[in-house]
Each structure stands twice: as structure tokens, then as C-alpha cells.
Amino acid sequence: MSYPPQPNNPYGQQPPPYPPQAPPPGYSQQQYQQSYQATQVGMPAPQLPPPGGQFGAPLLQAPGGEGPQVWDPHSLPADDNVNPYCFSVDLNGAYYLQKGKMIAYYGEMRFSGIGRGVLDRVLEQNFNSPLHASDWVVAEGRGKLLLADRAYDLNSYDLEDGNLTVRSGNLLAFEPSLRLKQSIIPGFLTLIGTGKFVAASNGPVHFVEPPIRVDPQALVGWADCPAPCHHYDHSYLHGVLGGIRHLTGIGGASGEEHQYEFIGAGQVLMQSSEALMAERSVGVVGEQSGVPHQQPAQAVPGLGNLGNLGDLGRRFGL
Amino acid sequence: MAFTRINNKMVSAQIVPGQRVLSQRGSMLGYTGEVTFQPNLMGGQGGVMSMIGRRVANEDTPLMTVEGHGTVMFGHGGHHVHVIDLVGDTLYVEADRLLAFEGSLQQSTMFMGQQGGLMGVVRGQVTGQGLFTTQLSGKGAVAVMAHGGVVELPISPGLPVHVDPQAYVAHRGQVTNKLSSALGWRDMIGRGSGEAFQLELSGQGMVYVQASEVKL
Numbered sequence: 001m002s003y004p005p006q007p008n009n010p011y012g013q014q015p016p017p018y019p020p021q022a023p024p025p026g027y028s029q030q031q032y033q034q035s036y037q038a039t040q041v042g043m044p045a046p047q048l049p050p051p052g053g054q055f056g057a058p059l060l061q062a063p064g065g066e067g068p069q070v071w072d073p074h075s076l077p078a079d080d081n082v083n084p085y086c087f088s089v090d091l092n093g094a095y096y097l098q099k100g101k102m103i104a105y106y107g108e109m110r111f112s113g114i115g116r117g118v119l120d121r122v123l124e125q126n127f128n129s130p131l132h133a134s135d136w137v138v139a140e141g142r143g144k145l146l147l148a149d150r151a152y153d154l155n156s157y158d159l160e161d162g163n164l165t166v167r168s169g170n171l172l173a174f175e176p177s178l179r180l181k182q183s184i185i186p187g188f189l190t191l192i193g194t195g196k197f198v199a200a201s202n203g204p205v206h207f208v209e210p211p212i213r214v215d216p217q218a219l220v221g222w223a224d225c226p227a228p229c230h231h232y233d234h235s236y237l238h239g240v241l242g243g244i245r246h247l248t249g250i251g252g253a254s255g256e257e258h259q260y261e262f263i264g265a266g267q268v269l270m271q272s273s274e275a276l277m278a279e280r281s282v283g284v285v286g287e288q289s290g291v292p293h294q295q296p297a298q299a300v301p302g303l304g305n306l307g308n309l310g311d312l313g314r315r316f317g318l
Numbered sequence: 319m320a321f322t323r324i325n326n327k328m329v330s331a332q333i334v335p336g337q338r339v340l341s342q343r344g345s346m347l348g349y350t351g352e353v354t355f356q357p358n359l360m361g362g363q364g365g366v367m368s369m370i371g372r373r374v375a376n377e378d379t380p381l382m383t384v385e386g387h388g389t390v391m392f393g394h395g396g397h398h399v400h401v402i403d404l405v406g407d408t409l410y411v412e413a414d415r416l417l418a419f420e421g422s423l424q425q426s427t428m429f430m431g432q433q434g435g436l437m438g439v440v441r442g443q444v445t446g447q448g449l450f451t452t453q454l455s456g457k458g459a460v461a462v463m464a465h466g467g468v469v470e471l472p473i474s475p476g477l478p479v480h481v482d483p484q485a486y487v488a489h490r491g492q493v494t495n496k497l498s499s500a501l502g503w504r505d506m507i508g509r510g511s512g513e514a515f516q517l518e519l520s521g522q523g524m525v526y527v528q529a530s531e532v533k534l
Binding site for chain 1: 396
């Protein structure tokens, strides 16, 4: 079957009008005939008033719509959101997408791992992040590709000769005209160049401008501004009471000792904290001098073994 | 009003010197200005006895005090956030649903047995509210979390509201609640409707219900 299907005649026959037209009670014959004729010649049916109920009262309708909208290859938006949780890519060529984010497609396309196709050899020049290669596939062909990710809000962003760094688990797909690199902040990817990409966030993305300090979990990414620095704040551990708190762990930690601090000009993208989202494995940069690498999991420096008493300590107020 | 809604999952709060905001630990998303986050020793609720009681019942929620001047954004776990303005009335809410609230509110702990004795305790266990619930009263704003969006259902005399206990979020006003059960022989043989227990709220006030049956 060729793609795209021929307009007006996608399935070789005229679809019957749905719901089947029957004159609702209290409906004039003339209007009915008009709408009947209109559907016969393939023109859109005129907007009918909502059919009346048994006593002429309007039937209950869900607020804000008539129910699910039916899409076909032509009515699906091209490179735009279908709804807040689903994005439609008008594929013509190649597109990088993260594994498992495709939910449906129209047309002819092939999904292959990075570095396995012929075209891939060329494309791989844009993929400068070998540690992530196993998380990504290339979609090649023509058609409409639908992307979604755990009912998270999806957004597409256009970069024009710019750079944007985004959390690796939140990046869904990007055009091959962009180049993908690893950020020096572990777990983030940087896109450089011109093109479009799709990213997910838990709740709509909120843009803020530096200077700002952001909880690491709430950070989706940043654009144009310099890479963030760590900000540690545990001033409440100073002084007499703070000393006791530090030594005994009584009172616990606020959980807000560590933030990423952004300065300079640019944009910071934030979401609601994502305790529910599993981190994508990003591999580990080999240990060399001068290359930042992931520390083994370790508490905030200076907080010692605070909270190590576990549940028992918490129950007795320690 | 201290809380401004950013989107359905985030709120921001203006912090000015002298007015503190209490929030759940770890729920800060970002801030500008000079703001400090101090863990609250007592859990913030009631006296020492209530603190110990909550800890033994494993129902304490760690809070922190936010002070300074600046703007702080709050959100937690991708849950929906609903801002409730209190004007001298009382809000009853489960402590782990509290995202943040103004320090001007009076906070106390209510033992479920105080509302209906033993039945209150049973109700607390069935609804997942546990043995204690938190009361906030006074004038100020509260941000509560819910899984899914929140609907407000008014309760007026003679028009009680029945709520699925798992979807119950909070209520305010002069409201008595009781657990009504519709257990029948079908439930005994495992053919129940799945709606055997309902929370009946009557009186004058408002109940907040989430569009999900997932407990936080």
C-alpha cells in the first residue's frame, strides 16, 4: 500500500456517515434532507444541533468535547502535539528516538539500532554520545510517527543554532540535524545545532531565568546559560542546636541541602519533582584526570551518618 | 495570598521576612533570593505527646520551615497541587498530603477516636487516614497534593456527600463524617461492586476529592 493513501478515498469506499443519520424527534424534515444530501456528495455534514432527548431536553454531553477524536494519516498534525501527551512526527527521512517511546505509526518505516544501517553510518556523525547508543534507535522512512511517554506532557522545541541540555530520561526524539552530546553534568544530554526535538516532563514545563537555584530532581534542562554549579546549604547544622542536630541526627535533614545554581543569561526548564520516574542508565565516563565522573552514592558532605538509624530511630524521635 | 499556581503540578510562594511557610521536606523545586530551609524538629504538629504518638503510629510527615526573602517553587512527586484559602475555618487533611502552608495557620493533630470513638479509629484505618489527622485553622493558604486533579464538592445541610475513601483528600467546615458500608452477601462471595465502603460527609462545608483512587 502506498503512503500516503489517496485523499478522499482512503479505504476504497466512502465511509458511511457515523452515527447513522436518523431524524431525531422534533427535527424538521427539510433540515434532515439537507444533511442527507450533503453527506451523499461527500461534503462535510452541516453542524446539527445536538439531538434532543426524549422530552426535548439536550442529552448529557461530556464537557469540552463530543468524545474521542478520530485521526487519520491526513488529519494527524505534522510535527505537532496531538494532545498534551502525544506527539506526531511527520517522518520523511530519519529521526532519532529513544527506545520504547513509539506508540503507533502510519506509513512505511524501519526502526534500527544505532550503527546498523547504511544511512546510519552517515547519521552517526550526529550521535556523539556512544554511551547512550543502546538507548536510541533510528526511524527511517515516510509516514506519521506517534510518540508518547507514560502520560507525561510532551513538548517540542526548535533550536536555531543554539544549545540546550536536557535530562537524558526526558528526551524522546530529535531531528538528525541536531548533534547529541553528553553534558558534563552526569545524566544530562546536550543538543547542539538547528532542528527540532521532543522532550517529556512531569506536568507542563516551567521556564525560569537565572539567577535561580533548582532542586536536582526538578530540573528538566537548561538553554544558553552556562552549566550549573552545585550549591550546598546546611547552615542549620551550625551553632549549638545545629551541633546537637549534627551529632545525633535528631530532627533530620531538610532534604534541601543541595541545589544546582544557575547564573548568567539563559533559560532554565523546570518540572514538578519526578520521584516516579526511573533514571535512564547513562553509563559511566571512564575515570581520567580532568574528566568529571560519577561519584559513588554518598551523603551530602558534612552530614555524616545523619538519618542512618533508619525507621527505628525515626519512630522514637531520634 | 501566599501561593501562586504555576501549573497544575507546581505552586510558587512569596517568602517575606517575618512570615514563614512550612512545607514537606524535599518538596522545594527551586528558588530565587536568599531562603533557608530548616528541618522542623517536632514535625510541627501539636505538642510533644502528639509528636511521639504520630511517630509510634508511623504517621509523622517531616516538615521544614522556609524563611528568608524570595520566591520558592513547590511540587512533589509529580502530584497535582491544589491551593485552598482558609478564612478562619478549619481544614482537616492527612499530613502526607500537605505540600506547604502558611505559618500563620494554627496546626494541631486530631486523634481519629475523637470523632466517633472506636468507629472513628476503624474509619481511619479503612480510609487510609490512619489514627491521626491534621487540622489547620486560621487565616492563610494551604497547598495540598492529590493524585489526579481535585474537585470541590460542597456539603450543605440535608445534602450529604458520599465519597470513596480512597479518593478523599480533605474537608473543611462543620462536617461530621461517618463510614457507611454497603456490605452484602455478594461481597462475602467475592462478587462485590468494589464500592463497599463510602465516607458520608454531612453538615456545612466542602470536601475535596481527587480524580483517582491512588493513595499518596
